[in-house]
Amino acid sequence: MFVTVLFALLFYAATAIFLAGIGMRIARYARTPAPLKIPTTPAPTTRGGVVLRMVTEVVLFNSLFKANKWIWIFGIVFHVALALVLLRHLRYFLDPVPAWVVMIQPFGKYAAFAMVLGLAGLWARRVFVERIRYISSPSDHLMLALLLGIGLTGLAMTYLWHVDITAVKLFFTGLMRFDFNPLPAHPMLLLHLLLVAGLMIIFPFSKLLHAPGVFFSPTRNQVDNPREKRHLTNVKWMVRSEKPAASADQ
Amino acid sequence: MANFDTPELTESDTVEIPALKSGVMSHSKPFVSKEQFQEPLGFPGELVDNWKDVAVNKLGELLQTNRALQVFMDSCVKCGACTDKCHYFLGTSDPRNMPVARQDLLRSVYRRYFTLPGKYFPKLVGATDLTEDVLDQWYSYFHQCSECRRCSVYCPYGIDTAEITMATRDIMNAVGKGQKYSNEIIGKVFKIGNNLGLPQPALEDTLLGLEEDVKDDTGIDVRFPLDEKGAEVLVVTPSADFFAEPHIDGLIGYAKVFHAAGISWTLSSHASEAANFGLFIGSGENMKRIAMRIREAALDLGVKRIVFGECGHAWRVAYSYLNTLAGPFDFLDPRYPVPQHICEFTYDLIQRGVLTLDKSRNDHRRVTFHDSCNVARASRMGDMPGGQFIIPREIIKATCNHFYDMAPDTIGEGTFCCGGGGGLLTDDLMELRVKGALPRMNALKDVVDEHEVTHMAAICAICKSQFSKVLPYYGFQMDQIVSVHQLVSDALVLDAKQ
Numbered sequence: 161m162f163v164t165v166l167f168a169l170l171f172y173a174a175t176a177i178f179l180a181g182i183g184m185r186i187a188r189y190a191r192t193p194a195p196l197k198i199p200t201t202p203a204p205t206t207r208g209g210v211v212l213r214m215v216t217e218v219v220l221f222n223s224l225f226k227a228n229k230w231i232w233i234f235g236i237v238f239h240v241a242l243a244l245v246l247l248r249h250l251r252y253f254l255d256p257v258p259a260w261v262v263m264i265q266p267f268g269k270y271a272a273f274a275m276v277l278g279l280a281g282l283w284a285r286r287v288f289v290e291r292i293r294y295i296s297s298p299s300d301h302l303m304l305a306l307l308l309g310i311g312l313t314g315l316a317m318t319y320l321w322h323v324d325i326t327a328v329k330l331f332f333t334g335l336m337r338f339d340f341n342p343l344p345a346h347p348m349l350l351l352h353l354l355l356v357a358g359l360m361i362i363f364p365f366s367k368l369l370h371a372p373g374v375f376f377s378p379t380r381n382q383v384d385n386p387r388e389k390r391h392l393t394n395v396k397w398m399v400r401s402e403k404p405a406a407s408a409d410q
Numbered sequence: 411m412a413n414f415d416t417p418e419l420t421e422s423d424t425v426e427i428p429a430l431k432s433g434v435m436s437h438s439k440p441f442v443s444k445e446q447f448q449e450p451l452g453f454p455g456e457l458v459d460n461w462k463d464v465a466v467n468k469l470g471e472l473l474q475t476n477r478a479l480q481v482f483m484d485s486c487v488k489c490g491a492c493t494d495k496c497h498y499f500l501g502t503s504d505p506r507n508m509p510v511a512r513q514d515l516l517r518s519v520y521r522r523y524f525t526l527p528g529k530y531f532p533k534l535v536g537a538t539d540l541t542e543d544v545l546d547q548w549y550s551y552f553h554q555c556s557e558c559r560r561c562s563v564y565c566p567y568g569i570d571t572a573e574i575t576m577a578t579r580d581i582m583n584a585v586g587k588g589q590k591y592s593n594e595i596i597g598k599v600f601k602i603g604n605n606l607g608l609p610q611p612a613l614e615d616t617l618l619g620l621e622e623d624v625k626d627d628t629g630i631d632v633r634f635p636l637d638e639k640g641a642e643v644l645v646v647t648p649s650a651d652f653f654a655e656p657h658i659d660g661l662i663g664y665a666k667v668f669h670a671a672g673i674s675w676t677l678s679s680h681a682s683e684a685a686n687f688g689l690f691i692g693s694g695e696n697m698k699r700i701a702m703r704i705r706e707a708a709l710d711l712g713v714k715r716i717v718f719g720e721c722g723h724a725w726r727v728a729y730s731y732l733n734t735l736a737g738p739f740d741f742l743d744p745r746y747p748v749p750q751h752i753c754e755f756t757y758d759l760i761q762r763g764v765l766t767l768d769k770s771r772n773d774h775r776r777v778t779f780h781d782s783c784n785v786a787r788a789s790r791m792g793d794m795p796g797g798q799f800i801i802p803r804e805i806i807k808a809t810c811n812h813f814y815d816m817a818p819d820t821i822g823e824g825t826f827c828c829g830g831g832g833g834l835l836t837d838d839l840m841e842l843r844v845k846g847a848l849p850r851m852n853a854l855k856d857v858v859d860e861h862e863v864t865h866m867a868a869i870c871a872i873c874k875s876q877f878s879k880v881l882p883y884y885g886f887q888m889d890q891i892v893s894v895h896q897l898v899s900d901a902l903v904l905d906a907k908q
Contacts, residue, residue: 231489397694
């Protein structure tokens with residue numbers, strides 16, 4: 161019972177920090193003005209074009225593909241696998257389980273291997289490529305360790321030490337109705353959940369902010385039409401120097 | 411000035427990534443701006459006593475007024491995609507010239523003062539206190555960035571080091587540690603009207619001299635009008651076009667094009683400069699003040715169109731910011747974009763068959779084209795995607811029989827900076843300029859070896875000045891760099907209709 165309450169509270173806290181943290185960050189990005197047009201060209205000249213560009217960035221990692229094929233391969237394998245694994249986990253939260261979530265189960269199961277592989281590749285580059293080692297700080301390694309730990313503990317439960325997943329599902333669906341059902345005290349499960357909660361808590365304070373950040377990046381999300389449409393914000397320096405500029409020192 | 415070795419050119423066209431040599435460029439610093447150059451721009455004359463507080467406050471203010479900076483400070487995952495993309499890193503081997511490492515000089519301070527983990531676990535997340543040592547590193551390494559934005563092309567989040575460099579330079583100016591070259595030049599623009607400090611009478615003399623030169627060469631009266639009210643087109647061009655080589659041949663080219671097209675035009679002594687060094691120091695207020703001169707000149711002269719001459723960052727400011735900073739320009743002829751680039755103007759005339767061009771007059775040249783970074787990655791020409799790459803090349807092909815592009819990953823959106831952009835075109839940074847030119851010099855050598863290229867054409871005043879100085883370090887001749895409109899000038903048949 162102690163473990164159940166502890167993890168229940170942990171997940172309430174982690175969810176609150178995750179949602180509030182990300183929400184506040186997104187609000188800040190949205191509120192901060194972008195005083196000048198700075199798209200990196202060749203950039204789209206229409207809103208639709210920008211959406212298309214953003215999709216190629218977010219789904220295909222287009223710029224990264226141009227930059228470095230190794231980082232791209234490991235990066236995209238990790239992210240796609242993570243997405244599949246996350247979607248697979250919906251079955252622990254939804255009742256009844258939608259047909260498509262059932263359908264992706266086998267893919268999600270094997271995707272965990274791909275996720276671990278992608279992470280291992282990224283970590284290997286961080287350790288063995290001099291340039292990337294130079295720019296890495298301890299938190300960069302810890303983040304990889306955390307994600308790798310989540311992947312490995314998950315794999316361990318799928319293939320080595322099975323857990324009573326029906327009980328796990330009852331625990332989480334219960335949490336959503338503020339109803340505490342017992343969580344199996346399986347060490348691998350507890351470690352897995354602890355790491356997941358940790359990831360949720362550090363998300364809004366870490367480089368994981370690249371996930372919402374990419375959508376707010378002016379070099380990627382601005383329409384390249386400054387000659388057609390006058391871009392204006394009420395940033396102080398724009399408004400303030402309106403008068404002296406005309407005459408003063410000339 | 412420090413002694414240095416010019417890097418060796420490599421045999422192939424691939425870009426070689428050097429082994430890291432930590433701190434080898436930490437000595438590279440431009441002269442610090444003195445009080446007389448600081449104050450006209452609204453900056454303190456020397457380092458203020460409470461500079462740490464001022465700097466942190468300024469950073470806070472910039473984070474709240476520039477979404478790009480805020481997002482870029484948070485989003486970097488240290489993936490390493492940018493680490494081999496900067497020409498200064500490739501040329502100097504100093505790891506601080508890797509874009510992410512340069513950004514981290516500011517990001518580590520941001521983390522320390524503006525994020526929770528940086529406040530409580532600075533070592534873990536690479537956060538640092540703002541110290542004199544950090545300020546020194548800012549001064550060195552944020553003056554080893556030409557704001558060329560090559561790294562932003564390859565970053566999965568579009569993080570643009572130029573924005574971070576500009577913000578840090580803005581902070582340094584706010585605490586009284588400005589850079590002399592850029593700030594002195596901005597002062598000259600405010601006082602006299604152009605970067606070179608050419609007063610109106612000198613300008614007039616120069617233009618009269620050019621009229622005589624062209625008359626001697628061609629026997630034709632090509633005009634170089636100044637402050638002519640009622641002209642159709644106001645031409646705003648970098649002041650280097652008035653006397654530097656090879657820039658001046660470009661100016662002669664513009665004049666001949668206007669003459670051939672029969673379109674009246676004028677230069678302005680009030681706005682006798684296209685460059686806007688406010689961009690280089692990241693100062694919106696100064697950028698706006700400089701931009702306003704062009705609006706005033708256009709209104710005063712009653713022109714219908716504004717055309718910009720060959721200048722990379724001036725074109726960026728014109729294309730992307732002029733409307734924002736100095737607009738609206740609703741008093742101009744709505745049939746033309748505001749502003750236009752001289753290449754768009756000339757290309758349009760070529761398309762319509764207005765110009766008679768004899769390509770064989772350039773047969774003694776085998777030409778390649780250097781895409782200037784601000785044109786390539788921060789502006790557009792014409793109404794087609796990638797027009798900024800197509801139009802200058804089409805002009806060259808219309809004026810020369812022999813044109814050869816350099817390797818694909820060194821041109822277009824991936825073009826390598828000349829090494830002198832972003833306010834670094836000063837002799838106190840010669841080592842940096844020479845080493846930073848290495849990737850472009852390698853690409854040039856490649857087409858010289860393969861296609862016997864003799865000339866490299868460019869459409870940027872800084873590129874032209876930089877290459878004139880740097881080409882000889884690599885065994886090329888300084889006159890191998892030419893203006894695109896110099897090629898037009900030489901091919902243009904002015905008396906065709908007689």
